[in-house]
Amino acid sequence: MELGLDVRKVDSYSVVDVKGEIDVYTAPKLREKLIELVSEGSHDVVVNLEGVDFLDSTGLGVLVGALKRVKAHDGSLSLVCTQDKILKIFKITGLTKVFPIHDSVDEATGNDR
């Protein structure tokens, strides 16, 4: 099982396009990538979950951990997600109140205006 992670710059944001399944086996790879980005000075991060088929509590834990890290640098972490099955996980766990969740990368980076 592979997790695809592509990072690109959009203005001052680092956008991570995630593809595949985020579970207990693959989540450490996402955690490492997010830690690397923050330690390299990317404090405004957008995680694009549109290519994600599956997300579990381990993945949620990684996102919460990354949010803590960017906040420590006065940064931001927002998500892009329109898939009902993934949004459902954020709703059940109450994390829709914790993360800004956008419909597109353009919206998350303020380029939709």
Add this chain to the structure above:
Amino acid sequence: MIELEIPPRTAYVGVVRLALASLGRGLDLDDEAVDDLKIAVSEACTNAVLSNEEAGGDHPVSIKWTQEAERIVVEVADRGTIYDRRGDDDSLSSGGISARVTMSVAMLSSLVDDFEISPRHGGGSSARLVFPLS
């Protein structure tokens, strides 16, 4: 009844997810029901694998699938202690293992008809997940 046994390694959780989703599709469950089944069983298996890991054991995790008239019952059994730590620290900001288990239990409770954790004779826990068939 169908029984699977996996080594307590994170790589095998995806295998169980695939197998049970395939069983669910074979019963003509709709996509949403299959997704719920996948998420819930995956959470229970993740907890079981991490529970064994935390306890330092190498006991396999067993998954039992029983189909009844109007429901499916899935039981996931481990030899660890992870559920005992639920609620030790509910703070999401802590990002700790118990915060993850709390989220996991919230997901399980919400996605299945009935969810129960019982201690096992000889140590460990058994998580029982009930899904409606209709």
